[in-house]
Amino acid sequence: MYKIVQTKDGICAAEGFFADGVSAGLKPENALDMAFIYSDTSCEVASVFTTNKMFAAPIKHFRAKGDFKTNFVLINSKNANAMTGQDGYDDIDEVLSHCSDKLNPIMSSTGVIGVRLPKEKIIDAMKDFDLRKKESAKASRAIMTTDAFSKEIALKVELDDGSCFSIGAMAKGAGMINPAMATMLCFITTDATVPKKQMQEILDEVTKTTFNAISVDGDTSTNDTVLLLSNAKSGAFDTDAFKEALFKVMHFLALEMVRDGEGASKLVTYKISGAKDDKEAEIVAKTLSDSLLVKTALYGEDPNWGRVASTVGASGVESYEDKLKISFDNLCVYDRGKLYFDEQMEKKCAIVMRHKKFTISCDLGVGDGSFKAYGCDLGHEYIKINADYRT
Numbered sequence: 586m587y588k589i590v591q592t593k594d595g596i597c598a599a600e601g602f603f604a605d606g607v608s609a610g611l612k613p614e615n616a617l618d619m620a621f622i623y624s625d626t627s628c629e630v631a632s633v634f635t636t637n638k639m640f641a642a643p644i645k646h647f648r649a650k651g652d653f654k655t656n657f658v659l660i661n662s663k664n665a666n667a668m669t670g671q672d673g674y675d676d677i678d679e680v681l682s683h684c685s686d687k688l689n690p691i692m693s694s695t696g697v698i699g700v701r702l703p704k705e706k707i708i709d710a711m712k713d714f715d716l717r718k719k720e721s722a723k724a725s726r727a728i729m730t731t732d733a734f735s736k737e738i739a740l741k742v743e744l745d746d747g748s749c750f751s752i753g754a755m756a757k758g759a760g761m762i763n764p765a766m767a768t769m770l771c772f773i774t775t776d777a778t779v780p781k782k783q784m785q786e787i788l789d790e791v792t793k794t795t796f797n798a799i800s801v802d803g804d805t806s807t808n809d810t811v812l813l814l815s816n817a818k819s820g821a822f823d824t825d826a827f828k829e830a831l832f833k834v835m836h837f838l839a840l841e842m843v844r845d846g847e848g849a850s851k852l853v854t855y856k857i858s859g860a861k862d863d864k865e866a867e868i869v870a871k872t873l874s875d876s877l878l879v880k881t882a883l884y885g886e887d888p889n890w891g892r893v894a895s896t897v898g899a900s901g902v903e904s905y906e907d908k909l910k911i912s913f914d915n916l917c918v919y920d921r922g923k924l925y926f927d928e929q930m931e932k933k934c935a936i937v938m939r940h941k942k943f944t945i946s947c948d949l950g951v952g953d954g955s956f957k958a959y960g961c962d963l964g965h966e967y968i969k970i971n972a973d974y975r976t
Contacts, residue, residue: 587826588743589833595721598739598753599776600818601625605720606727609710611663611696611703617727619707620660622772623716627654627689628814631785633792635809641667643692644810646677650691657688658772658812660728661707662757663696667807676702683708695757695770695808696730725755728770732759736841740830742777748821750777754834758842769796771811771838776819777827787828788813795835798867799843799959800874811835840959849961851883854944859910860954865902867956869947872900874960883962888934890918890926897947908950913937921950 596604603623611618630653634644643666659681666673677692680702684690694702725735739753758769779787788811796811813831844852855873860866873879876896882889890911897904911919913934918926926934937943 586745587823589826589830590741590743592739592741592751594719594753595737595739596622596724596753596755596772596774597719597721598741599751599774599816601776601816602753602774603716603719604724605715605718606723606725607710607713609661609703609706611661611706617723618662619710620724620727621714621716622658622660622724622774622814623688624656624774624814624816626816626818627656628774628816629779629781629784630655631781631788631813633788633796633811635806637807637809639668639807641665641694641808642669642673642677643694643808645674647691653689655689655691655814656816657684657690658693658814659684659690659711660693660770660772661696661702662694662728662730664694664700664702665696665698665808666694666702667698669699669701672701676704680704680707683711693770693772693808693810693812695728698807721753721755725757728755728757730757730759732757733845736838736845738834738837740834742821742823742826742830744821744823744826748819750775750819750821750827752777752830752834754838756838756842759845769806769809769842771796771835773811773813773831773834775813775815775827776817777815778817778820778822779815779827781815783824784813784815787824787831791828791832791835794957795832795839798870798957799839800871843959843961846961850941850964851938851962852942853883853960853962854942855958855960856944856946857949857957858946858955859908859948859950859952860956861903861949861952862954863956864954866949866954867958868902869897869900869904869949870956870958872896873945873947874958877963880960880963883938884964886935886938888913888918888926888931888938890934893945893947894919897949902949903951904949905951910946910948910950912946914943
């Protein structure tokens with residue numbers, strides 16, 4: 586067996602990793618807006634990117650490198666370097682050419698789409714990087730855009746033979762979040778000695794039930810990125826332990842993104858069971874988490890279960906009125922044709938919906954398929970944030 590414990594130092598928790606955040610003048614008032622992650626030895630890399638066909642220049646640049654190792658990730662906020670054509674690609678080459686010869690760098694960006702990188706500011710700010718620093722908190726703040734708070738976590742895994750490895754991570758995301766590689770960035774570091782092929786397979790698997798299971802507004806960004814870097818310095822690895830620890834890290838960060846959804850006040854789990862298969866359960870869960878009618882009902886704390894039922898039917902999966910069961914937490918409001926939503930039940934459900942976290946469960950009564958998705962409410966603040974995003 587093994588033991589997983591939470592530790593400190595976020596992205597710097599694993600042996601040999603360093604990070605910091607600085608101000609390049611991309612954000613007003615000298616706010617932190619540029620970060621780096623550095624490993625003192627080369628890392629294998631696993632990755633998952635957006636499914637948006639208009640993917641940004643940093644993703645094109647990464648993919649063009651083919652099979653490679655890296656020891657340095659440069660990250661900027663405020664500018665996505667998306668829809669910038671060949672110029673945006675070339676801008677990355679120019680910026681990275683100013684890195685030290687001992688680095689094999691890659692770049693990641695987030696922010697406004699359709700604007701060229703402020704190369705001079707970024708290149709000038711890189712002079713302030715100190716690769717010996719372990720400032721995970723500053724790095725996690727530097728990559729924020731509309732985030733209300735930074736997001737980081739670190740875990741240590743202790744194996745039965747006395748060996749151990751660590752996983753640290755930081756992420757940003759609050760809007761333009763959709764379960765299609767749910768604008769988000771996530772960077773994960775580990776000193777586990779995990780084979781590259783297995784690392785990619787595990788990352789792909791865990792992404793399905795974490796970042797690909799969340800929605801804030803149903804919009805898929807041009808820059809969504811998850812990078813997992815392993816420098817193997819611990820000499821320790823166990824498949825089951827690594828998979829569980831990685832899930833804990835990514836699940837925590839995914840829910841933090843939903844909790845931080847622009848203007849959001851509710852974190853809602855959509856628990857689907859009894860579907861024809863897992864894929865159909867996933868479709869229902871994600872349709873519910875994306876539904877504007879459901880989101881606005883959540884914001885109004887209105888237990889309008891009819892919107893839930895309608896959305897299940899509109900999802901297109903196999904479902905029937907006389908087999909469906911709907912509950913708010915443990916309060917069943919509709920059960921296979923029987924209606925329990927009287928005046929007293931409505932008051933009880935309204936109390937549930939005042940909570941910051943609760944679950945809406947739908948049993949389709951058709952098969953054994955199940956899936957959980959995560960979403961939030963949608964209110965006036967979301968409109969204000971995104972109406973003013975570029976101004």
